[in-house]
Amino acid sequence: MSTDVENASVMSPHDAGPAEVIEAPRTTRRIGKRSRTNFEMYSWLFMRMSGLLLVILVLGHLLIMNVLDGGVNRLNFGFVAGRWASPFWQIWDLLQLVLAELHGTNGMRTIINDYSKNDVTRFWLKMLLYLSAGIVLGLGTLVIFSFNPNIGD
Amino acid sequence: MAKMPAGTLYRGREGMWSWVAHRITGVLIFFFLFAHVLDTALVRVSPNTYDKVLDLYKNPLINVMEVALVGGVLFHALNGLRITLVDFWAKGTRHQRAMLWIELAVFVVLMVPAAFFMLEHTFSRYFGS
Numbered sequence: 001m002s003t004d005v006e007n008a009s010v011m012s013p014h015d016a017g018p019a020e021v022i023e024a025p026r027t028t029r030r031i032g033k034r035s036r037t038n039f040e041m042y043s044w045l046f047m048r049m050s051g052l053l054l055v056i057l058v059l060g061h062l063l064i065m066n067v068l069d070g071g072v073n074r075l076n077f078g079f080v081a082g083r084w085a086s087p088f089w090q091i092w093d094l095l096q097l098v099l100a101e102l103h104g105t106n107g108m109r110t111i112i113n114d115y116s117k118n119d120v121t122r123f124w125l126k127m128l129l130y131l132s133a134g135i136v137l138g139l140g141t142l143v144i145f146s147f148n149p150n151i152g153d
Numbered sequence: 154m155a156k157m158p159a160g161t162l163y164r165g166r167e168g169m170w171s172w173v174a175h176r177i178t179g180v181l182i183f184f185f186l187f188a189h190v191l192d193t194a195l196v197r198v199s200p201n202t203y204d205k206v207l208d209l210y211k212n213p214l215i216n217v218m219e220v221a222l223v224g225g226v227l228f229h230a231l232n233g234l235r236i237t238l239v240d241f242w243a244k245g246t247r248h249q250r251a252m253l254w255i256e257l258a259v260f261v262v263l264m265v266p267a268a269f270f271m272l273e274h275t276f277s278r279y280f281g282s
Contacts, residue, residue: 048236072210100186107183139191143197147196
């Protein structure tokens, strides 16, 4: 397995300059069964597409909530009630919630796959991740749709 | 001086560090989102409970952390656009390093006024006349 790497360093001696050496890749090792779906390709594509939308949704959200016209100092229950009276901001927030949570969960999944050292840890970390994603998506959606501006009366 | 290990086109260069920063900001934003959905859910409890927790966001110390959060999100957004260009634009790979420096310039240009306004609101609330 290491012969490729050794050959590569023989073919590109160090006096060629350190920045010009690219090691030959290691032999690929297939872990488990070969997947019949193209899940990882769709996940890669989803990260780019949701990312583009989130640039507008999240930066817009932060600009309105944190930067403009007093920032967080003007936020309170009444401010939320005023915004969610409009379907435009309800849809904005719902889209933002769903895309951000899925984008973040998929990113965390990649990180868990990269760094967890054994299969049991990896499995349980991912279960915990999916549980937290379920809570955030369920609770967030419920709050947007069931919001009652007169709850205090 | 220590000799650089072989295979350093990527390692230790701009590409690696932007990747590291992308991961770290991504994880931090993910955890903040979890907390943020929980605090927003308090609007279903009562206006009073919600307003009390929201007052935390107006605390000057937390306000500085919000500037860091906005900075983290802005970096992740701009760097994500660069990654998307590297993947989809035919010349993206060739210009990835130039795009990183443009990205950092845009980051500074947007972040300086954003930080100014965010801190100014809180400063005038607590220390203004």
